[in-house]
Amino acid sequence: MSVEYLLVVYKQDRDVLADGDRVGVTNHTILLAPDEYIITLSGDGYAPSSEDVVLAGTSIMRPKIIVFT
Amino acid sequence: MHRVIGLWLLAVLALALAACDTVPDYPNRPLATGAANPPPADLIGADPGAPLILIAFSGGGSRAAALGLGVLNELGAQSYRATGQPVALIDRVKVVSSVSGGSVVAAWFGLVGPARLDELKTDFLERDNMKTLEWEAKDPLTLARLSLSSYTRIDALRDLLDRELFHGARFADLRRPGAPLLVMNATDMESGEVFAFTPQRFDDLCSDLDQLPLSVAVAASAAFPVALSPMSLRNFSYEDCKGAIPGGGWISAELTLPLPRYINLEEYKRARYANALRNGKDAYRNEHYLHLLDGGLVDNQGVQSLTEVLVSPRSPARILEAINSGRTRRIVVIAVNARADADNGVGGNPAVPGLLKVVNTVIGAPIDSTTARSNASLQNLVDTLKAAGASTVRAPGQPLFAGLRVYNISVDFDQFLPEQHQLQIAVKNIGTSWSLSPTQLQEAIEAGRILLRQHPCFQRLLLDLNVQPAPAEPAIVRNSCPFKDDKIS
Numbered sequence: 001m002s003v004e005y006l007l008v009v010y011k012q013d014r015d016v017l018a019d020g021d022r023v024g025v026t027n028h029t030i031l032l033a034p035d036e037y038i039i040t041l042s043g044d045g046y047a048p049s050s051e052d053v054v055l056a057g058t059s060i061m062r063p064k065i066i067v068f069t
Numbered sequence: 070m071h072r073v074i075g076l077w078l079l080a081v082l083a084l085a086l087a088a089c090d091t092v093p094d095y096p097n098r099p100l101a102t103g104a105a106n107p108p109p110a111d112l113i114g115a116d117p118g119a120p121l122i123l124i125a126f127s128g129g130g131s132r133a134a135a136l137g138l139g140v141l142n143e144l145g146a147q148s149y150r151a152t153g154q155p156v157a158l159i160d161r162v163k164v165v166s167s168v169s170g171g172s173v174v175a176a177w178f179g180l181v182g183p184a185r186l187d188e189l190k191t192d193f194l195e196r197d198n199m200k201t202l203e204w205e206a207k208d209p210l211t212l213a214r215l216s217l218s219s220y221t222r223i224d225a226l227r228d229l230l231d232r233e234l235f236h237g238a239r240f241a242d243l244r245r246p247g248a249p250l251l252v253m254n255a256t257d258m259e260s261g262e263v264f265a266f267t268p269q270r271f272d273d274l275c276s277d278l279d280q281l282p283l284s285v286a287v288a289a290s291a292a293f294p295v296a297l298s299p300m301s302l303r304n305f306s307y308e309d310c311k312g313a314i315p316g317g318g319w320i321s322a323e324l325t326l327p328l329p330r331y332i333n334l335e336e337y338k339r340a341r342y343a344n345a346l347r348n349g350k351d352a353y354r355n356e357h358y359l360h361l362l363d364g365g366l367v368d369n370q371g372v373q374s375l376t377e378v379l380v381s382p383r384s385p386a387r388i389l390e391a392i393n394s395g396r397t398r399r400i401v402v403i404a405v406n407a408r409a410d411a412d413n414g415v416g417g418n419p420a421v422p423g424l425l426k427v428v429n430t431v432i433g434a435p436i437d438s439t440t441a442r443s444n445a446s447l448q449n450l451v452d453t454l455k456a457a458g459a460s461t462v463r464a465p466g467q468p469l470f471a472g473l474r475v476y477n478i479s480v481d482f483d484q485f486l487p488e489q490h491q492l493q494i495a496v497k498n499i500g501t502s503w504s505l506s507p508t509q510l511q512e513a514i515e516a517g518r519i520l521l522r523q524h525p526c527f528q529r530l531l532l533d534l535n536v537q538p539a540p541a542e543p544a545i546v547r548n549s550c551p552f553k554d555d556k557i558s
Contacts, residue, residue, distance in 0.1 A: 001376060001450045003457060007466035020318030021382035024393030029466030031393055031457060033380050035336055036328040038318075056332050060457060060464045 100312030126171025129407030139517020395469030
């Protein structure tokens, strides 16, 4: 099994949730198994309310980056 | 002569009974109204540098249990210092995944911890359990129970384990301070999937894991087909479930999003299976009753469950989250394989092998093959995690897993050194049964200790933890189990 890399950018430190499970924190690259995930943050006040993310073909130097505002 | 005829009659009767369908007394109970199975206590701890040890114990009857005991004994013999206090490595074992014979030592360790570990020898491994089982099988009372009641052949093994070792202990009794997460694995006959005895899986069944006797899970994990009947459970999700079942988000995402089945088919299948267990929308199978066989049929080392524990976002061990948030930087994965691999005499015999040898191969070869594949997959994952931890100096997003070290340690009878050939031959020739001679028991335990102790990555762990006495040649140890961030010497 391989792993993929995801960077979730947000102005505050928040927990990052993949399909509802806590997997890491914002603004730091995280490891996840290859898959398609619904990414959300803990708390509220961010937009969009969720991101559908396909994690495949990333690398540590080129993570998938998504931005919440 | 009369005795021979009698034995034949008994055998014919046993086979006839074996062919019958029996409705068993299901050993599991439903969740109470509004309840769910509690997750394990925090396994990670406060010190990111403390080793987090995960072990997989393979099947192999009492040989596997004794080998596992040897590995745990070695972990108990090695200590490092943290904040001035000695910490035995065995106290850092946080996850144990197991199959069949490995489940005996895993469940015992989970139940009693390091202090009473060696009682496994006196209470189980030193006893002639096969003789007990055979005696019971011939007992007319047993035959009467088999034919007239819901008693099945797996119940004999369950009763033996309970009587000799577990004494009525239930999963709730595993909740002692410092206890590891125990993941015993069986095979679901309906789906061919790994069935792990975990709080999450029992949520899927709307069933109370805490109330389940440990002996049921160990026996299910060791229910070798044909010789033993399956262990059956009732799925209360197909009845009037009163529990409050959490955590279905991943199932919904896997089954409704368009790409999971293409990107990660195995995970998609696991979600589909969980949905069927939950009696969810468009369930692809009827899983009202679970009939469980030996976990070795699909993964004889329990490494699939160990892999899930390592990298699944939904694992109750929360290790992936701990890696990503920098809460753990030292993970030790120990995969213990008790595969015997004795010479079966086929290659040296010009005659066409008989039916028994063919059946042995038909059962044994696929098990060894799938075990090897699972091991390769785990090896690949561990190597990837090692690389991730070591290559983050200039990575974007300042990963908090920078500096993660993963020690990949396999324990296998093929790893003996040339001068240990005699012990190697001895342990490889221990048959798979529930009885060991005193010599075999001693040899299997010693094999576990030696094979772990001399593994280069275990030596590297001892070096990195500054365990005393230090290895004589640190440079050789570093070269034998290198990390990318090692300084070139």
